[in-house]
Amino acid sequence: MMRNSDRTQPLKGRSAWLITDGKIGMDVQVRGVADALGLDYEIKHVAPCGLWRALAPWAPVAPRERFGQPGTPFAPPWPEVALATGRLSIPYIRAVGRRAGAKTYRVVLQDPKTSPAIADLIWVPEHDKRRGANVITTLTAAHSFSPERLVQLRAASGDILDLPPPRVAVVLGGPNSIYEFRGEDIDRLRLSLSAMSPHAGSFLITPSRRTPEALLAAVSQATDGKPRMLWDGSGDNPYGQFLASADVFVVTADSVNMVGEATATGQPVYVFEPTGGSAKFKRFHEALRRYGATRPLPVSCSQIATWTYAPLDSAREIAHEVEQRWLGRTAMPPMYGSSKS
Numbered sequence: 001m002m003r004n005s006d007r008t009q010p011l012k013g014r015s016a017w018l019i020t021d022g023k024i025g026m027d028v029q030v031r032g033v034a035d036a037l038g039l040d041y042e043i044k045h046v047a048p049c050g051l052w053r054a055l056a057p058w059a060p061v062a063p064r065e066r067f068g069q070p071g072t073p074f075a076p077p078w079p080e081v082a083l084a085t086g087r088l089s090i091p092y093i094r095a096v097g098r099r100a101g102a103k104t105y106r107v108v109l110q111d112p113k114t115s116p117a118i119a120d121l122i123w124v125p126e127h128d129k130r131r132g133a134n135v136i137t138t139l140t141a142a143h144s145f146s147p148e149r150l151v152q153l154r155a156a157s158g159d160i161l162d163l164p165p166p167r168v169a170v171v172l173g174g175p176n177s178i179y180e181f182r183g184e185d186i187d188r189l190r191l192s193l194s195a196m197s198p199h200a201g202s203f204l205i206t207p208s209r210r211t212p213e214a215l216l217a218a219v220s221q222a223t224d225g226k227p228r229m230l231w232d233g234s235g236d237n238p239y240g241q242f243l244a245s246a247d248v249f250v251v252t253a254d255s256v257n258m259v260g261e262a263t264a265t266g267q268p269v270y271v272f273e274p275t276g277g278s279a280k281f282k283r284f285h286e287a288l289r290r291y292g293a294t295r296p297l298p299v300s301c302s303q304i305a306t307w308t309y310a311p312l313d314s315a316r317e318i319a320h321e322v323e324q325r326w327l328g329r330t331a332m333p334p335m336y337g338s339s340k341s
Contacts, residue, residue, distance in 0.1 A: 010323050011081060012038030017074075018029055019044050019084040019092050025257050028111050029315075030083045032142035036319035039081055044073055046092055046187050057090030067092070068099045078103050081326075084119075085109040094118055105326050109142065109318075121325050123318050125256065127283035134325075140260030141289055142315035145243060149264065153244035159247045160238070163227050164201030166304055169246035171239075171262065173254040174210030179276035186218045187300060189272050193222035193250070195301040202227035204242040208255070248304055250297055253277070256284060263293040266311035268304075270297040 011277045018034055021044035034041045047053075052062040057339040064275035067074050068186045070295070075091065078100035084093040090112045096104055108119040117124060123131045126137040145153075152160070170193065175181050197203075203223040207216050220230060231238055249262040255275040262269045271285060271294045292309040 009038045010327055013040055014080040015039070015077075016041035016081040016083065017044050017079045017096070018042070019046060019082065019089040019096075021046060021086045021088040023086065026086045026089075028144060029085050029142045032144045032146075032315035033083060033107070033109065033318050033322070034143060036142075036146065036315045037081070037322060041083075042079075044092075046088055048088060048091070052091070053088065055149065057112055059091060061091045061095050067095045074299045076100075081105050081107070081322075083107045083109065087113060090118060101168060102329075105322075107322055120329065121136065121322060123321075125284065127280050129306065130262060136318065136321050138312075138314040138317050140263055140312050140314045141257055142318055143257065143261050143264065144315070145240070145261050145264045146313060146316065147264075147311065149240075150244045153240045157241040157245045158231060160204065160241055163204075163229070166200060166247035167202050167204055167245055168196065168250060168304070169204040169206070169242045169262075170202045170223070171217060171242075171249060171251040171258050172205070172207045172211045172219065173252040173258060174208060174212055174215065174255050176210065178278050178281055179252075179254040179274050181212060181215055181274045183214075185274035186212075186215050189215070189252075189274075189297075190218040190222045190317055192272065192297050192299050192301070193219060196250075196304060197223055197226055199201045199301060199304045200226060200248075203230075204228070204238075204246055205230040206237060206239050206242055207231065207233070208258075210254075239288040246304070253281065253285060256281075259285075259288065259294065260312065260314065263288065263309075263312045266309060268307050271295070272297040 009243055016034055016039040018030040018041050020030055048056060048062055052059055066072050069075060078302055082093055082096050082104050093106055093108060097106055106119040108122045111124050112118045116132045122135045124137055125141055126139050203226055205219055243261060243265055247267060249267060249269040251262050251269060251271055253261050253271050259271060
């Protein structure tokens with residue numbers, strides 16, 4: 001695994017704009033890459049309205065936003081690097097390219113659903129089908145949990161490390177457009193954790209905003225009587241400390257980000273899959289199983305299995321590729337201002 005100390009950082013300290021719609025999952029990805037590059041960045045949240053929102057990523061920036069004009073959020077001086085993710089960000093990164101030209105190196109995370117000329121470099125997860133000369137892939141999405149940050153979080157984990165091992169982190173998502181959490185799914189997770197409980201030293205439980213009360217109640221019931229920390233939504237979420245301190249993970253399958261962040265630790269990750277799924281999610285989970293990072297969560301459990309794999313640090317992988325492409329950019333044909341982007 002490459003560390004920052006093992007490589008030069010040609011973009012360290014250079015100016016950057018990070019363009020997203022403000023969703024936490026979007027910000028995490030661009031910040032993870034920006035931090036790995038060592039950029040001096042500003043985060044620019046965009047919120048197009050009406051027709052301009054509906055037609056993103058194909059429409060331009062709304063004229064009323066006066067893109068590039070003094071006093072607006074996107075006024076010069078243009079940054080040396082711009083990173084964007086999410087369909088609502090695409091009109092803005094396109095406009096940066098047309099105004100700034102080669103002054104700004106543009107990177108898009110996730111499929112922009114437009115011409116590859118939208119950016120100098122496009123990253124998509126391996127389970128996405130988009131490919132091209134300026135497209136790169138990794139198994140998981142970028143995040144901010146670098147090896148160095150995990151060490152720092154563990155050092156600051158305090159009472160968590162006093163809990164008996166093996167410490168099992170239970171990371172809960174919830175229903176979305178891909179997965180349901182039916183009553184039978186919740187019962188199945190409860191049974192799995194109940195079977196695991198006698199073999200666990202303690203539990204670290206953290207829900208998300210999408211976690212139904214019934215799901216959290218079932219997890220609480222299954223782990224009752226064991227030493228545990230269960231975040232109830234008040235105060236700061238100890239999610240980062242849980243990542244850094246757990247010996248084993250149980251993560252619901254509905255979040256690519258949550259599963260990917262757990263694999264940054266190199267610790268065993270059990271994935272619980274509720275009703276639903278899609279071809280894209282199936283490819284994602286199959287790829288992580290082939291890599292050796294994850295296994296399906298069994299209903300019965302005679303012991304907690306352990307296995308090892310090289311931690312996945314996709315932010316650093318993406319940053320390294322950005323650096324190499326940026327260093328060689330003068331040898332590449334210009335990709336700015338295409339009428340098809």
